[in-house]
Amino acid sequence: MKTLKRLIILTTLLSLLSISLPASTLKASPPHKNVILLIMDGTNSDILTLSRWYRGTDLQLDEILVGGVRTYSDQSAITDSAAAGSAMATGVKTKADYISMNPDGHPVLTVLEGAKLSGYKTGIVSTSPVQHATPAAFTSHTLSRDEFGDIGEQQVYQGLDVVLGGGAAWLKPQVKDHTKDDDGMLKTKQFSREDGENLVTEIGASGYDLILNRDELLRKGKSSKLWGVFAAEDISYELDRKALKPAEPSLSEMTHAAIARLSQGEKGFFLMVEGSKVDWAAHKNDPVGMISEVLSFDDAVGEVLDFARKDGNTMVVAVTDHGNSGLTLGNQGTNENYKSLPAEKFIEPLKKAKLTVKGATSQLKKDRSNLKEVVSSYGLGNLSSGEYRTMKDAKSMDDLESEMVKLMSKRANLGFTTNGHTGEDVFLYAYGPGRPSGLIENTDIPLVISEYMGFSLKTGKFADWYVNGEKFYRDMGFLVEIEGRTSNNPVMVAKKEDEVLRFPENKNFYWRNDEKVGLKSVNLYDGDTFYVHVEE
Incomplete structure (x- = not known):
């Protein structure tokens, strides 16, 4: 009897539940899916080691190391950022300078475009001009990475939800940027869109919150669409930004703001974040600048992982597009004593720098009367008479920077093999559902991402989109x-x-x-x- 009563009560409850619950709750909706791809431009393995020693703790990246990536292009064992970015955006190896065009020069749909067309929100973040090779590869198609005007216009009309970075110069018919020439004289650089179009007007008309500085970024906006342009060209190195350009945001702050806007969508989002300027510092052989940007990137990775761990449906992939500079801990001067060089011998000279070499020389007066102070701000105090003479006799700003980084590398026991790119395999970092692992091709990255997000770049309508x-x-x-x-x-x-x-x-x-x-x-x-x- 008791069993019968229980059965009647249970049946009644189930009946009531089926009547009172709406249909939407009876059939669970599919979970949202997010992908955040972070690219550290032009970074070799030794600078990661050096940055870890410099910080004194493990990197955020260390927690999600899962494999490696092969970076070669369609035509060379050493790629450039355009071909590498295009490979990671489209799944197709291509030629140097090509922006998401296959080797035959035909446009190929990118994973960002595929995500947008599939109903996901999309965004890009970069410390370079957003028209630069890596962000361009996800948002545009040209035969030359130097076509900033066309790239910028395509980005505006792609309908992305979030765009944050530099590059104001290619958004308006005329832009002035105040800089210093090689002699330290203040000069005004003129930028102009050749087609005469004012893309800022179009951005405003398209419903974006258009912001121009860090304070505006940190304030909560009303629109789900956000376009932030914080410099005429690139955003300052993180080490310099705090002292010289505090109105510019950090990479982690931009990343946080992008995630906040994009996560308002119900289906999910795709976000590409580039720490652009490890590469720029590496081209200068500036270890201080390289460390500045590796740690800035690592802070952004931390921001992403905090979100991904709470969210549960976010795939995170972090990688560099190629090596640069051939930096080594150790040089020809350490052939005999490398066995007795603790980490402090590499780190202590670097920690004396308050600015990168670019930041330091930007403070040089026209008459060079503050040369010692400038060189000292890069951590090069106690110059010998010969060292000071070398700095004083430098004919141009480039020559001065070259001498400064050479002396820094000597003091820090570092070596460089080139001022250009290198062809080694790079580390793969990943976290979350569907993540890649092992030694993979750079072209595998967008295929793994698109599969997780539920579309294909290789088959169906996206395969021959253009x-x-x-x-x-x-x-x-x-x-x-x-x-x-x-x-x-x-x-x-x-x-x-x-x-x-x-x-x-x-x-x-x-x-x-x-x-x-x-x-x-x-x-x-x-x-x-x-x-x-x-x-x-």
Whole structure:
């Protein structure tokens, strides 16, 4: 009897629950999925070791080390950032300087574009101009990484949700930037978009919170869309930023703000974060600048991991795109005594620097009357008469910086093999569901990401997203021509009977007679061929 009563009560409760609960709660919705890809540009393994010694603790990166990545390009064992970024964005190895174009020069859809087209929110963060090679590879398509004007325009019309970094110079028809020349004289650099367009106006009209400094970034905005531009070109090295450019945000602060905006979406997001300037310092052979940016990047990794651990549905991948400089702990001067060199012998000279070599020389007066103070701010005090003479006799700012980093490397027992890129395999760091591991190709990264997010870059509609627009419309019976083929604003025009279609370069729309028609992607022109996506 008691059993029967219990059964009746249980049946009644289940009946009530089925009536009172809405259908949406009876069928669980799929979990959101986020991917954050962090790229540390131009970083070799020795600088990670040196940075760990410098900080005195393990890096955040150390906790998620899972393998390695091969970095070679389609044409060389040593890649550049354009080919490497394109490989990590599209899953296709390509040529140097190409931005998400295959080796034949045809545009290939990026994992960021695929995520956006699949309903995810998307964003990029960079300490370089956002038009630089790595962020460009995820957001644009050109045959040359130097086409900052076209890259910037495509980024604006891609409809990303968050863009944070430098690069104001390529957003307006005319921008002034106050800098110092090689003699320390203040001068004004003029930047100008060749097409005369004011992309800042378009950004504002597209619903973004447009912000220009750190204070504005740290305040909560109203829009889910955020565009922050904090420098005419690149954001300062982290070591210099605090002392010389406090109005600029740090990489970790930009990363935090990007995640806060992007995580407002229900489905999830894809975010690419680049610590751009390890590479820039490595080209100068400046170990102080390299450490500054490795630690800045590691702080951003910490920010990401804090979010990912709480979220539970976020894949994190961190990697460098290629090596640079051939930095070594040890040089020709340590051949005989390397067995008796504790870490302090490498670190103590570096810790005396208050600024990077670039930050130090930026303070040099025209008459060089403060040369000793400038050199000292880079940690090079107690100069011998010969060392001071070498600094004083440097003819240009580049020459002075070269002598300063040489002396620093000598004091810190460091070696450099080149001022260019290197071809070694690099570390792979990853965390979260679906993460990659082992020794992989750089082209595997976007394929792992896209699989986790539920779409494919290799099969289906995304595999051949961009088509030759001229050929497509001619095959449809249209008369096709390129207006202003050699101008700064070319347009593909297709005519058939009373219908005229006009496709402006780098825009996400076309005109059908007088009607503006929105597109899911931007129109592309490489100087010879117009590429478009044909809507279904």
